[in-house]
Amino acid sequence: MTQAGVPHGSREGGWLPDLVYTGEKFESGLAFFADATGRITRFSREPADLATARRLEGQAALPGLVNAHSHAWHRALRGRAESLDRALAGLGEEEVFDTARMVFLEMLTAGITCVGEFHFLHARPDGSPWPEPHHLAAEIIRAAHEVGVRIALLNTACDLAAPARCRQAGADAWVRETEALGRAVEKNYPADEVWIGAGVHTLGALPPDQLKVIAGHARAQRLRLHAHVPAAAAGRTPLAELAELGLLDKRFTAVDAGQLGDEDVKLLGAARALLCACPTGSLAAGQGVAPVEKLIAAGAGVALGTDTHARTDLIGEARLLELFQRAATGRHSVLAVPALFHAATVGGARSLGATGGALEVGRPADFFTVNLHDPSIAGADASSLLAAIVFGFERRAIRDVWIGGRQRLAAGRHVMHGPIIGRFSDGQKKLWA
Numbered sequence: 001m002t003q004a005g006v007p008h009g010s011r012e013g014g015w016l017p018d019l020v021y022t023g024e025k026f027e028s029g030l031a032f033f034a035d036a037t038g039r040i041t042r043f044s045r046e047p048a049d050l051a052t053a054r055r056l057e058g059q060a061a062l063p064g065l066v067n068a069h070s071h072a073w074h075r076a077l078r079g080r081a082e083s084l085d086r087a088l089a090g091l092g093e094e095e096v097f098d099t100a101r102m103v104f105l106e107m108l109t110a111g112i113t114c115v116g117e118f119h120f121l122h123a124r125p126d127g128s129p130w131p132e133p134h135h136l137a138a139e140i141i142r143a144a145h146e147v148g149v150r151i152a153l154l155n156t157a158c159d160l161a162a163p164a165r166c167r168q169a170g171a172d173a174w175v176r177e178t179e180a181l182g183r184a185v186e187k188n189y190p191a192d193e194v195w196i197g198a199g200v201h202t203l204g205a206l207p208p209d210q211l212k213v214i215a216g217h218a219r220a221q222r223l224r225l226h227a228h229v230p231a232a233a234a235g236r237t238p239l240a241e242l243a244e245l246g247l248l249d250k251r252f253t254a255v256d257a258g259q260l261g262d263e264d265v266k267l268l269g270a271a272r273a274l275l276c277a278c279p280t281g282s283l284a285a286g287q288g289v290a291p292v293e294k295l296i297a298a299g300a301g302v303a304l305g306t307d308t309h310a311r312t313d314l315i316g317e318a319r320l321l322e323l324f325q326r327a328a329t330g331r332h333s334v335l336a337v338p339a340l341f342h343a344a345t346v347g348g349a350r351s352l353g354a355t356g357g358a359l360e361v362g363r364p365a366d367f368f369t370v371n372l373h374d375p376s377i378a379g380a381d382a383s384s385l386l387a388a389i390v391f392g393f394e395r396r397a398i399r400d401v402w403i404g405g406r407q408r409l410a411a412g413r414h415v416m417h418g419p420i421i422g423r424f425s426d427g428q429k430k431l432w433a
């Protein structure tokens with residue numbers, strides 16, 4: 001049912017929007033083409049190419065956004081943040097699948113084409129393990145696959161203070177489960193569509209010997225490692241502990257981390273690691289937003305995440321990140337607009353080890369289009385459009401989304417739009433009855 005951008009039997013398909021974002025700027029009169037595997041093969045201004053490309057009239061194309069930090073099941077709690085225990089007790093396997101599908105669809109409508117799922121809902125509602133310990137991870141992956149978004153499933157270890165549903169039986173069990181999940185993923189999905197990574201729910205909360213096993217496994221297997229980094233108590237910070245173990249490297253992403261001190265900024269920068277900012281989540285929790293300007297100056301990367309899905313809007317996170325920095329510093333500009341968009345795309349792709357993030361030859365044709373006649377961005381030209389989008393646009397302006405050259409959203413709708421929302425809404429009625 002999904003419209004294919006690359007017709008069967010054809011070697012190549014192409015698109016010609018009014019404007020296309022090529023990394024530094026928007027360009028007009030430029031078509032781009034992808035091969036049958038969905039990879040971008042070339043850009044062209046040749047009249048013959050412009051004539052054969054699919055014309056995207058009145059639209060601008062931008063690289064798909066990469067959401068580096070999501071807890072999909074938290075979408076079931078939107079508007080009910082105080083009811084965490086009830087959700088933990090009520091979300092069975094079907095509800096987890098339906099909720100994940102809902103939030104991944106919502107991501108598509110926000111221009112997100114790739115997500116890092118920080119997965120720590122491991123057990124059954126009563127806290128006992130599933131026969132297949134990574135069952136819920138597999139359900140979340142299945143949901144992403146059905147919607148069509150790329151997913152890095154970050155299998156996340158929690159400490160013993162976490163609710164029973166979120167715990168695994170120690171670091172060795174985590175390694176076994178991560179390996180088993182990796183094998184299942186490899187067998188069932190293309191490597192650039194679904195892959196696994198590692199997560200530590202709260203850095204500093206896991207006993208050091210367990211942290212060493214988990215971070216060591218991530219290092220040995222070249223997996224991305226993500227961790228929430230809480231405010232440090234007095235003394236050595238959790239990041240310093242990771243660095244002392246020799247396990248802080250460029251594949252590490254610190255999540256949230258609103259209270260990073262100068263020493264931690266230096267550590268992340270020296271390791272060429274990343275920070276994933278989740279401004280909505282941080283501000284809602286009454287915390288600050290990480291010092292991104294200092295981090296970039298120190299050599300660290302910056303990504304963005306929607307975290308608990310109080311809102312699922314990555315451009316909105318970029319906007320909030322900048323506005324919060326301005327309020328905190330009293331300056332009129334902190335990060336330039338391209339740097340904010342970079343965090344929502346290239347930074348996220350780096351954080352997750354994803355193939356997308358930019359419209360470039362060799363990368364997948366993952367992109368979204370905006371309607372240039374939408375009231376929120378109408379009148380913008382090539383020089384003002386990115387700023388108009390980052391600061392002014394409404395999600396309604398997003399029209400089409402293509403992933404690997406396949407159309408996943410057409411005029412704001414997914415081929416399973418109604419059923420996905422219907423199933424989720426029914427589950428919500430049951431859960432909160």
Ligand SMILES: [Zn+2]
Binds near residue numbers: 069071228255307
């Ligand atoms: Zn989080």
